[in-house]
Amino acid sequence: MTALLSVRDLRTTFRNRTGVIRAxxxxxxxxxxxETLGIVGESGSGKSxxxxxxxxxxxxxxxxxxxxxxxxxGRDLMALSxxxxxxxxxxxxxxxxxxxxxxxxxxxxxxxxxxxxxxxxLPLTRGExxxxxxxxxxxxxxPDPELRVDAYPHELSGGLQQRVMLAIALSCDPSVxxxxxxxxxxxxxxxxxxxxxxxxxxxxxxxxxxxxxxxxGVVARLADRIAVMYGGQLVEHAAAxxxxxxxKHPYTEALLAAAPRVGRSVERLAAIPGSVPSxxxxxxxxxxxxxxxxxxxxxxxxxxGMLHAGTRHDTRCWLVDEPTRRSS
Amino acid sequence: MSDVPLVQIERVSKTFRSGGGLFGxxxxxxxxxxxxxxxxRxETLGLVGESGSGKTxxxxxLLRLLEPTSGRVLFDGQDxxxxxxxxxxxxxxxMQIVFQDAAGSLNPRMRVGRAVREPLVAHRMYHxxxxxxxxxxxxxxxxxxxxxxxxxxxxxxxxxxxRVGIARALSVRPEFLVLDEPVSALDVSVQAQVLNLLTxxxxxxxxxxxxxxHDLAVVQHLAERVAVMYQGRIVELGPxxxxxxxxxxxxxxxxxxxxxxxxxxxxxA
Numbered sequence: 001m002t003a004l005l006s007v008r009d010l011r012t013t014f015r016n017r018t019g020v021i022r023a024x025x026x027x028x029x030x031x032x033x034x035e036t037l038g039i040v041g042e043s044g045s046g047k048s049x050x051x052x053x054x055x056x057x058x059x060x061x062x063x064x065x066x067x068x069x070x071x072x073x074g075r076d077l078m079a080l081s082x083x084x085x086x087x088x089x090x091x092x093x094x095x096x097x098x099x100x101x102x103x104x105x106x107x108x109x110x111x112x113x114x115x116x117x118x119x120x121x122l123p124l125t126r127g128e129x130x131x132x133x134x135x136x137x138x139x140x141x142x143p144d145p146e147l148r149v150d151a152y153p154h155e156l157s158g159g160l161q162q163r164v165m166l167a168i169a170l171s172c173d174p175s176v177x178x179x180x181x182x183x184x185x186x187x188x189x190x191x192x193x194x195x196x197x198x199x200x201x202x203x204x205x206x207x208x209x210x211x212x213x214x215x216x217g218v219v220a221r222l223a224d225r226i227a228v229m230y231g232g233q234l235v236e237h238a239a240a241x242x243x244x245x246x247x248k249h250p251y252t253e254a255l256l257a258a259a260p261r262v263g264r265s266v267e268r269l270a271a272i273p274g275s276v277p278s279x280x281x282x283x284x285x286x287x288x289x290x291x292x293x294x295x296x297x298x299x300x301x302x303x304x305g306m307l308h309a310g311t312r313h314d315t316r317c318w319l320v321d322e323p324t325r326r327s328s
Numbered sequence: 329m330s331d332v333p334l335v336q337i338e339r340v341s342k343t344f345r346s347g348g349g350l351f352g353x354x355x356x357x358x359x360x361x362x363x364x365x366x367x368x369r370x371e372t373l374g375l376v377g378e379s380g381s382g383k384t385x386x387x388x389x390l391l392r393l394l395e396p397t398s399g400r401v402l403f404d405g406q407d408x409x410x411x412x413x414x415x416x417x418x419x420x421x422x423m424q425i426v427f428q429d430a431a432g433s434l435n436p437r438m439r440v441g442r443a444v445r446e447p448l449v450a451h452r453m454y455h456x457x458x459x460x461x462x463x464x465x466x467x468x469x470x471x472x473x474x475x476x477x478x479x480x481x482x483x484x485x486x487x488x489x490x491r492v493g494i495a496r497a498l499s500v501r502p503e504f505l506v507l508d509e510p511v512s513a514l515d516v517s518v519q520a521q522v523l524n525l526l527t528x529x530x531x532x533x534x535x536x537x538x539x540x541x542h543d544l545a546v547v548q549h550l551a552e553r554v555a556v557m558y559q560g561r562i563v564e565l566g567p568x569x570x571x572x573x574x575x576x577x578x579x580x581x582x583x584x585x586x587x588x589x590x591x592x593x594x595x596x597a
Contacts, residue, residue, distance in 0.1 A: 042515035042516065042517060043486075043515055187378035187379055187542065188378065188542060188543065188583060188586040188587060189378065189582055189583060189586045190378075191586065192585070192586035214515060214516065215516075216516075217587070254517065255516060255517060258516050258517050258519070258520040259516050259520075259545075260519070260520070260523070260543075260545040260546050260548070260549055261545055262544050262545045262548065262572060262584060262587045267527070268524050268527065269519075269520035269523055269524055269549060270520065271517070271518075271520035271521040271523075271524055272517035272518075272520070272521075273521075275485045275487055275488070275517075275518060276485070276515060276517070276518075291517075
């Protein structure tokens with residue numbers, strides 16, 4: 001099986017007066033056709049910078065370090081010219097971001113914005129692009145698409161705006177969709193609708209999807225595989241059912257235990273002590289060790305790589321080597 | 329201590345008027361519609377609803393930060409909107425609020441130690457060295473290192489800022505706290521810390537909470553009773569276990585079903 005999108009040792013840094021911020025620090029994964037990969041991380045884990053890096057949307061003072069490899073259908077995205085890269089963005093790889101209000105142009109009708117993207121990539125007339133925009137709006141469940149195509153973003157609710165963003169992302173039939181916190185700004189009931197829509201659209205189009213969220217529950221709904229990100233690195237990577245049933249990394253375990261769940265009320269939640277470390281100064285050794293209840297000397301000095309913990313199940317934790325170190 | 333509930337909300341409505349400019353007719357938005365609720369002493373009432381449901385407006389009305397269009401609010405038997413200035417000052421000390429966004433509610437140019445000290449002095453409860461001691465105690469109580477007294481809000485993490493917001497609210501020894509989405513802006517791992525802190529503080533100081541949130545899962549850990557608000561009205565009210573086990577209103581059912589499950593997964597399986 002060849003990967004549609006293959007990422008190896010991706011490193012993105014930002015330089016400021018005080019030093020180097022290693023926001024993404026050695027991320028590798030493969031995305032197969034039609035597959036949904038969920039990436040979970042808290043704020044500061046580097047997940048959004050990672051998503052932007054995949055399309056080389058990193059501006060000064062940020063930079064993707066040499067040695068990082070991103071291949072789409074075997075083509076090295078790092079080596080492409082800006083023009084060639086633009087042809088891939090939108091047409092081959094679509095993106096949806098958290099805040100549709102900020103991503104849409106407030107003074108252009110949504111139909112115009114969809115048509116704009118279509119015409120940037122496909123040889124269609126204005127009229128044809130508009131017709132296609134209406135069809136797309138219908139596909140993403142916008143009611144009265146013939147009317148809404150002439151609406152301005154502020155005339156639409158947050159849920160409808162996010163559907164428009166999805167219509168734009170889908171407009172040129174991309175093979176890969178990157179959705180970064182697509183439902184975070186939305187109300188719970190609307191969030192459920194958008195997730196259902198995403199699942200439906202990606203299945204029908206056999207589109208590969210990278211779904212990024214801070215919320216394990218959101219990712220759980222859609223993902224075939226899940227990668228957990230912490231401190232600019234992936235710390236666990238497994239099939240979704242396995243990750244929930246048998247998490248191997250103490251951070252994943254703690255995250256699952258800390259999440260409040262409906263219908264399971266407890267006196268005290270299992271909080272993770274401390275807070276997310278800063279990219280300006282990652283902890284030595286394993287980046288989770290200051291907050292880990294199992295940590296021993298080795299974790300403080302020696303940084304673990306991704307270790308095999310099972311079939312297609314990797315974790316960045318020395319417990320794989322020394323399982324007896326696990327404290328009860 | 330008297331028998332009357334600490335907070336009584338009686339048929340409160342709030343209508344906002346907007347527009348009426350050059351082009352449009354003025355529009356009326358009924359944010360809160362005929363809401364009646366009581367909160368007993370020592371109780372935590374969860375108020376759950378989506379954005380635009382009116383839950384924040386209702387919380388502000390309780391604290392007399394907003395005037396209702398009709399209806400009244402009694403705190404410890406006193407009509408909150410009938411008080412004179414002196415009485416209102418006393419009342420303000422007894423009820424405090426913790427906001428979702430501690431960064432937005434703290435003065436960015438004021439050291440956080442001073443931000444916690446300010447209400448103590450404003451209410452003439454402590455002065456000079458006694459105030460400093462009290463601030464240090466409060467920091468300890470909410471789990472903040474004293475080393476952070478002289479930092480500015482932007483130097484703190486989201487969880488630390490929210491602890492400052494809680495310390496500030498607690499400083500004047502209130503009886504009642506409105507917690508308006510107190511953990512919504514925090515990461516999951518930090519959310520649990522703050523929820524546990526709120527549980528401890530409630531027990532230690534016998535506090536009464538109105539816990540406002542959009543997230544049912546978060547509310548259930550503290551609230552004994554839950555009120556569900558939808559389009560300005562309370563559509564369901566009951567003990568926590570009842571609401572979760574046997575929701576009656578279709579909107580509550582929808583809300584419960586919308587919460588992403590963690591015990592099962594979608595995927596292609």
